[in-house]
Amino acid sequence: MGRGERLVADCYRGDKRATESKQQLRKALFQLLKEKEWGKISVQDLTNKAGIHRTTFYQHYEDKFDLAQQVMDEMFDVMKTAIFAPVHESEWKSDHAAYVYIYRFYQHLQEHEEEYQILLKRGRELNIHQTASAFFEESFTLGLEEVTGSTPDPQHVPLEMQKQFVISAYVGTAEWWLRKGRPYSPDFMASSMIQLIENH
Template identity: 30%
Template structure:
């Protein structure tokens, strides 16, 4: 009840203007009941976001090690954002909450590691350490998600997953650029 109350109020008024009293009234509970479970509205929001990230992680892990795992993971991620737009806007929007974007990035890096650690992964690029490639891909995906959220989900989750998958595949099919050799000094 508290979760639904907070999310409804965020949709209507934004997080900063909401009080514990507002949440309690919306949930039709006493404030004392709220305080039995949470210190303040920030703690409630933190728990909601952790639950959401756990749900995303659980969904992705259920996909196992299938060949289309990356596409399906991206699709799940964009569909999840459609299901929870208020929370994603709070985490990644212009006035986002950095702690949660870091948690989201960490979950995505863990998921991406599963794909990168396979010896024959098409995502591996010779000479690029896996942690560097992982951070690069995860940051790119989050940047695209932020852009997509800012435009109010302009394209479908299916299109976004397909396009990101195509970009990722294209990356793995090109050799890494080499830096030009500097001429020897006289």
């Protein structure tokens, strides 16, 4: 193996170790959040639970708040990608253009229920509101563009008011659905949400 190949291999191993360390810390974060309040969790708790050194932690994060913020940003980025991925013909189970995106939203929550349940429980402590609001506002705009092909004319109802109404409806209903243990399927939730929005 030449010098260049060794450098590439070393970089790959370094990237792989960094990814593994971050995954271990993310897992440790959620495990600890199940056990105790955010304010009682220390960097030492996180590194002990993850089985890594403090120096490794500080190579990736400034403090525990930076870790939590990066984890939440990543979660919402993954959700956005899942919701707005290209639509396959087999996914069209409704005449309403928004069905697929709402279905995917609930499907994603279902697949990652444990983590989102913890965020529901600890959201206020983690100050998740700003991150979540930014995600839902961006998703609202993306959703309108996907469904209508452009941002709509607000006409008689200001667009900002429409946005807040829809976001509140979807977030509130999703929280209720998770807290109740997902009493209905993602398909039922998507169909019902469309019906509710159309009737109001």
